[in-house]
Amino acid sequence: MDISNVKVLSTGVYLPKAELSNFDLEKFVDTSDDWIKTRTGIQTRRIAKRSEATSDLAYKAGKMALDRAGIKPEDVDLIIVATITPDMFFPSTGCLVQNLLGAKNAVAMDINAACSGYIYSFVIASKFLATGSFKNALVIGAEKLSSIVDWEDRSTCVIFADGAGASVLVPSEGNSKLLAFDMGTDGSYGSDLFIPGGGSRNPASYETVSKKMHYIKMNGNKIFKIAVNKMRETFERSMKKAGIKVDDISLVIPHQANLRIIEALRSYLKLPKDKVYVNIERYGNTSAASIAIALHEAIEIGRIKRGDIVGFAAFGGGLTWGSAIIQY
Numbered sequence: 001m002d003i004s005n006v007k008v009l010s011t012g013v014y015l016p017k018a019e020l021s022n023f024d025l026e027k028f029v030d031t032s033d034d035w036i037k038t039r040t041g042i043q044t045r046r047i048a049k050r051s052e053a054t055s056d057l058a059y060k061a062g063k064m065a066l067d068r069a070g071i072k073p074e075d076v077d078l079i080i081v082a083t084i085t086p087d088m089f090f091p092s093t094g095c096l097v098q099n100l101l102g103a104k105n106a107v108a109m110d111i112n113a114a115c116s117g118y119i120y121s122f123v124i125a126s127k128f129l130a131t132g133s134f135k136n137a138l139v140i141g142a143e144k145l146s147s148i149v150d151w152e153d154r155s156t157c158v159i160f161a162d163g164a165g166a167s168v169l170v171p172s173e174g175n176s177k178l179l180a181f182d183m184g185t186d187g188s189y190g191s192d193l194f195i196p197g198g199g200s201r202n203p204a205s206y207e208t209v210s211k212k213m214h215y216i217k218m219n220g221n222k223i224f225k226i227a228v229n230k231m232r233e234t235f236e237r238s239m240k241k242a243g244i245k246v247d248d249i250s251l252v253i254p255h256q257a258n259l260r261i262i263e264a265l266r267s268y269l270k271l272p273k274d275k276v277y278v279n280i281e282r283y284g285n286t287s288a289a290s291i292a293i294a295l296h297e298a299i300e301i302g303r304i305k306r307g308d309i310v311g312f313a314a315f316g317g318g319l320t321w322g323s324a325i326i327q328y
Contacts, residue, residue: 006172009136010068011065011068011296011299012060012067012068012296013163014057014061014164015293016048016163020044022042022044029151029154036158040258042259045282046162046283046284054085055100057162057163057289058083058164059101063101065166077105077106077134077137078128079098079103079109079138080139080140081109081110082121082139082141082289083143085148092108093110094108097140113320115287115317116314117287118141118292118312120183121140122181123183123322123324125169129169130171137170138169139166139167139292141290141293143163145161145162145285146162148214150215155220156216156217160285160286160287161284164289165289165290167296179244179309179325180239181238181323182235182237183323184321185321186319187319190319193216194217195216196217197214198213198214224258224260226319227315230319232269234322235265235269235323236269242325246270246275250310251311252310253311253313254312256285257290265313279293279297288316295310298310307328310326
């Protein structure tokens, strides 16, 4: 079977009910609504309950996608959860979601590629389907980033948020295809966007907690410049591999990291505004979940129809980047 023969059969989403607006943040962080909107494009974001973990968000999005696909949990073959906010080191969030769903026959795993996680997982699942190893795959991007941000650090706490999006992938015998993909990594920039504490390098201790080493640390200016270039380069490579031009694309769904990054990408690619999906103003940066959430929304409101050519592009900590072009 050709790797290209994969279809997004259905999608699902879960967004926590609680909203945290820029005006809410003004009350406890040295920031303002104008400062946040000008630099990020974000107006509000969703925050999960303290009792909710990433697996809970992933489960709800995954269940919606499976229900819409008409697939019973016991018939699921593969579950991949893209996340940088797992419930715990192990078992994987994928294993926890498998149990919550009752998908007792599914192989489950996590992928940690930060904001590029959904694209990485989409491609990995497509490879498995192409070999005939599995007949379906549930790909979930899920994050509870509110649990790893320093709420006194305005450079990060105003950006990141919580949510989950899911897609059911199956082999395709029709026009639906994965036309091309591109992925890349550069670990030399790892310390520009990372969490220094909690792993084997700096195990949890009084010192790591007191130094706030368990929160996201980001060199924002440096990341911005690299993100714009890498997202443009990876998307151009995917277009070349797919043999298409900008005019052939119905919609581009970029990772919702920062409105200025999205606008820079749009400008470089010379895309009209109506060909780029943006929802960052409502949800903030949900890392691995952002493209999955946006894809679900775009389908729901009719921005994407069967046969349309749709592009994904992302960039995240690692550093990682990736793109994919599908015929939906």
